[in-house]
Amino acid sequence: MRRAVAADVEALAEVHIRCWRETYRGMLSDAFLSGVDPASRVDLWRMLLDRPEPAEAWVACDGGTVVGFAGVRRDPAPGAPEGHPPPVSGDFQLWGLYLLASHQGLGLGRRLLEAALGNEAASLWVAADNSRAIGFYRRFGFEPDGAEDVLAEWESLREIRMVRPAQRAA
16 A cells, blocks of 8 residues: 555556446446546546645555555535535545455455545545445444435436544554
């Protein structure tokens, strides 16, 4: 586990797209998933990492190959769903945690989550039909807080917000 750097932009964009296709298969249409523009992910990761103060993001690697990532932000996100009260967990948000299916179940997701959040209180949004991710987050103290949203541009994918209080150090 290490902090993401600007040199990771291309690899992160590729892993991001691959993870979306693996994660959302069955929740989104094949046409939608095959139509995701990889260049848009390159642009996103370049904006996040290729700047004087890069975003807080971590990568999981297998050898030298990026196989997953986690990213957090500390203020309410621009473009966050409107009409929802702020989470009781405060303004620390996990905006993404993705791991290639081939590397799930090995403890890398836990390590990414710990690197990104430590013991801090946090919130996240997760696809409402992604029972595997919801179960994963529950193991780390997250619970739905009742806030829901629909991503119209993502074929009306329904999301729920999960929150957790600060965790006690082990």
